Amino acid sequence: MISTALRLLAVAAMALGLALPAWAGTAKPVQKDGKTYFEIDGELFPALEPLGPPPIPKDNPQGVDADGWPLKNDPKVKLGHFLFFEPALSGDGSVSCQTCHVQGAGWALNSAISRSYPGQSHWRNSQSVVNAAYMSKLFWDGHTASLETQAPSAAKGLAGNGKQDMMTARLTVVPEYVEMFEAAFGSANNPIHDAWRALSAFQRTLTSTDSPVDRYLRGEEDALDEAQVRGMDLFNGKARCIMCHNGKLASDEKFYNLGLPRQPLFSNIAKNQIGFRSQNYGAGLPEEMFRKTKSDLGLYHRTHNHEDAGLFRTQPLRFIEYTPPYYHNGVMDDLFEVVEFYNQGGGEDYILKDFGYSTKTDRLKELNLSDDEMDDLVAFLEGFSGPEILVQIPLLPKPPERVSTK
Numbered sequence: 001m002i003s004t005a006l007r008l009l010a011v012a013a014m015a016l017g018l019a020l021p022a023w024a025g026t027a028k029p030v031q032k033d034g035k036t037y038f039e040i041d042g043e044l045f046p047a048l049e050p051l052g053p054p055p056i057p058k059d060n061p062q063g064v065d066a067d068g069w070p071l072k073n074d075p076k077v078k079l080g081h082f083l084f085f086e087p088a089l090s091g092d093g094s095v096s097c098q099t100c101h102v103q104g105a106g107w108a109l110n111s112a113i114s115r116s117y118p119g120q121s122h123w124r125n126s127q128s129v130v131n132a133a134y135m136s137k138l139f140w141d142g143h144t145a146s147l148e149t150q151a152p153s154a155a156k157g158l159a160g161n162g163k164q165d166m167m168t169a170r171l172t173v174v175p176e177y178v179e180m181f182e183a184a185f186g187s188a189n190n191p192i193h194d195a196w197r198a199l200s201a202f203q204r205t206l207t208s209t210d211s212p213v214d215r216y217l218r219g220e221e222d223a224l225d226e227a228q229v230r231g232m233d234l235f236n237g238k239a240r241c242i243m244c245h246n247g248k249l250a251s252d253e254k255f256y257n258l259g260l261p262r263q264p265l266f267s268n269i270a271k272n273q274i275g276f277r278s279q280n281y282g283a284g285l286p287e288e289m290f291r292k293t294k295s296d297l298g299l300y301h302r303t304h305n306h307e308d309a310g311l312f313r314t315q316p317l318r319f320i321e322y323t324p325p326y327y328h329n330g331v332m333d334d335l336f337e338v339v340e341f342y343n344q345g346g347g348e349d350y351i352l353k354d355f356g357y358s359t360k361t362d363r364l365k366e367l368n369l370s371d372d373e374m375d376d377l378v379a380f381l382e383g384f385s386g387p388e389i390l391v392q393i394p395l396l397p398k399p400p401e402r403v404s405t406k
């Protein structure tokens, strides 16, 4: 009955030119102030919504079309496209953004723990840069608020190990880059600052907004098949995913400890343990925390609040088909494993083991999903991925044989 009523409502809305998704099933949508929510444990969570164009910051404008989508032929985007592939933006000139955000691997890496600059290891899983343009908290622990501030920390930190002066000199010695900076920014006087801005403009063109889920949410009822629609109903209700993966981004951009398994690579491989310890030193961990921790402390690195230990940002779910393994420590290989993990109510809290107090979220509970229900949920999760995003590999300009010193 309810679902018939909703369908009628959807038809009526379409007649008015307002497409509404058909929330068929048992999870009950609640309307409040013109917005749709799902209620779980007495709390309201914003329904999933289709994704529109990414926000563009006022201090780094770029060309957009009539609907607000970033233009690919903007000179800033073109420069950013080159720089994304440019290894000059790293310490030894061998690592580009593309090295760890490989377009053929969903603009991420398919290893559990990312590589870093040569000879070292990173300590977290490499995130996709697709749709990073929408996030207001970047990185697994949300320690950066914009693409413009994220890019230098990638090039200079554990990823690239670049020195600012060296990277500046490498760019300005190449006449083609000087020209591209002039076309994009009016001058080549501030190349490194502008390099981060161009990279950001380029990343704002790497958006995935036309997945079957987006199309369904825009009112295209046959964009999802029956199993996926059943999976969506579980997502919004029985499986409780909507509590954190909600709204436009399928992420509330908040932080939780799910009780994920530890990453065994940390204890077994010296290079990874070095990457891990260096980050713990770098975050200024108090001695006691440094000595006791065997795993990534997540948000605690940023805040030094005990209740933040082991918390990580809710990941958005679009494009995930292309980006296994999953989670900040790459500890799960596929979406079945992910769903089984949630079905058990998450895992054991390693913060409790290491420190004697728990930070695990109480939102995760045993779900009692049947095998068929888990299949439906996985089918729905697969609907979050639209076409693969591939760009042309640019032919990078090289420094000339001789450089004029005049």
Ligand code: HEC
Pocket (backbone or CB within 6 Å): 084, 089, 095, 096, 097, 098, 099, 100, 101, 114, 115, 116, 117, 122, 123, 124, 125, 126, 127, 128, 129, 132, 135, 137, 138, 139, 140, 141, 147, 150, 151, 152, 154, 155, 158, 159, 160, 199
């Ligand atoms: C050596 C590997 C490596 C290189 C090189 C690298 N990254 Fe990353 N990137 C990572 C890892 C690992 C993370 C997650 C780090 C964390 O959360 O602490 C990440 C995270 C990001 C994110 C955050 C995405 C999100 O959802 O929050 C963006 C954006 C990004 N990188 C862009 C870049 C850009 C731009 C460059 C080049 C200037 C670059 N990266 C170079 C490994 C790398």
Ligand code: HEC
Pocket (backbone or CB within 6 Å): 140, 235, 239, 240, 241, 242, 243, 244, 245, 255, 256, 257, 258, 260, 311, 312, 313, 314, 315, 316, 317, 320, 323, 325, 326, 327, 328, 329, 335, 338, 339, 342, 343, 361, 363, 364, 377, 381
């Ligand atoms: C309590 C909040 C919460 C709930 C409920 C929740 N998630 Fe998550 N989800 C997260 C957080 C936080 C992460 C990242 C955690 C990390 O890496 O430590 C995540 C990560 C994921 C990832 C990995 C994405 C990637 O790029 O690595 C998938 C897939 C996922 N969740 C699906 C689901 C599904 C399906 C459900 C419902 C069965 C669900 N989540 C319920 C908070 C939640």
